[in-house]
Amino acid sequence: MHVHPLITDSATLANLCARLADAPFVCVDTEFMRENTYWPELCLIQIADTEEAAAIDPKAPGLDMKPLLDLLTENDEVLKVFHAGGQDLEIIYNLTGKTPYPLFDTQVAAMALGQGEQIGYSNLVDSWLGIQIDKGARFTDWSRRPLDDRQVDYAIGDVTHLSKIFPRMLERLKKTGRGAWLDQEMERLGDPANYANDPDLAWKRVRISGRRADVLGRLKAIAKWRELEARSKDLPRGRIVKDETIADLAGHPPKRQADLAKVRGLSTTWASNDIGKRLMTAIEGAAPLSTEEMPPRDDRKPGLGKEGALVADLLKLLLKIRARDIDVAPRLLARGEELEALAAGQRGDLAILGGWRFDQFGRDALDLVEGRLAFAVSGGKLTMTRTERLA
Known part of the structure; x- marks a missing residue:
């Protein structure tokens, strides 16, 4: 494989992208910093097919990134391969308003091949290629320039290894017939709504006790x-105000701006400065949360009840057994909320009651709930057995 020197000029990048546009797939990775900013600071993009690999410096003066971004988000003939690509997709979405398509994530695919729910990149490379990655450059400050050859080589290795792993992984998925199992997960990962970060929904990330609408x-x-303050200043949201302070302000709102000086976690200067004034405007203008927006109660499923909760626990046990038997990550088969819904009596709009999930798990789950399946111990191993429903 030909590995290019670090790309810092527009012509070289455009030529690379023109060649990669004819590849069946490209492997992509990014290096970024986000400790001191609201928006992740993109510092490096690595890309490879089976013939060539390169790292691109998005901080290079005058570099036109459009050919690369078009390749990732506009060219639907080239499959884009990531490993645990959520943060990479977030960065691409922030730059373009789009996510790469079509998409393949090797961490998600590993779930279908019995390698756990969140296998790390180093373990993936070790298990498929027998290579132990040198982690020495993992904690590099990627925003500093110049980058030395060791740093660039380390970064490019992330995509050159992936370009060897992906075809092997694809072949095994074909042999096991599990490729189609991944379609829904890949669609979920690539949904642009995951990365939109709507300020009106930011409250859902903050833990708070109680359910009072006000x-x-x-x-x-x-x-x-x-969220808006952090964006405008390009600072991490926690640098503006921490979550626990937000929850305290919501539960015990100050009556006037001068009272902000008494709030733990806020600077006393907020009692008289502009940011404190904007905070008070937000508090004073707040309306009670609408009925439609109210979160579910603590038990998550009001109709589940104590008996239903026990049934949900049995379904979770069944899920562990079934996942063990077919060597697949449990989360790929079913999610906890689906099991609770099934235990509560829901039968429609559940992924486990259709397609391959029904064949592999949903049928047994339904039989367990409806009394046609029971747990048994055989040879010291927990198994499932068919049973006649009791009169």
């Missing part, structure tokens, strides 16, 4: 205010 309404308003 408190949650203030939480929504304050969290939105913090």
Whole structure:
């Protein structure tokens, strides 16, 4: 494989992208920093097919990134391969408003091949290629320039290894007939809505006790205010106000700006400065949370009840057994909320009751709930057995 020197000029990048546009797939990775900014600071993009690999410096003066971004988001003939690509996709979405398509994530694919729910990249490379990755450059400050050859080589290795692993992984998926199992997961990962980061929904990330509509309404308003402040200053949201302070302000709102000096976690200067004034405007303008927006109660499923909760626990045990038997990550088969819904009596709009999930798990789950399946111990191993429903 030909590995290019670090690409810093537009012509070289455009020529590379023109060649890669004819490849059946490209492997992509990014290096970024986000400790001190709201928006992740893109520092390096690595890309490879089976013939060539390169690292691109997005911080290079005058570099036109459009050919690369078009390749990733506009060319639907080339499959884009990532490993645990959520943060990479977030960065691409922030730059373009789109996510790469079509998409393949080797961490997700590993779930279908019995390698766990979140296999790390180093373990993936070790298991497929027998290579132990040198992690020495893992904690590099990628925003500093110049980058030395060791750093660039380390970064490019992430995509050159992936370009060898992906075809092997694809072949095994074909042999096991499990390729189609991944379609829904890949669609979920690539959904642009995952990366939109709507300020009106920021409150859902903040933990708070209680379900009073007025408190949650203030939480929504304050969290939105913090999100907009963090964006405008390009600072991490926690650098503006921490979550616990937001929850405290929502539950015990100050009556006037001068009272902000008494709030733990806020600077006393907020009692008289502009940012404190904007915070008070958000608090005073907050409306109670609407009925439609209210979160579910603590038990998550009001209709589940104690008996239903026990049934859900049995379904989770069945899921572990079935996942063990077919050597697949449990989360690929079913999610906890689906099991609770099934235990509560829901039968429609559940992924486990259709397609391959029904064949591999849903049929047994339904039989367990409806009394046609029971647990048994055989040879010291927990198994399932068919049973006649008792009169």
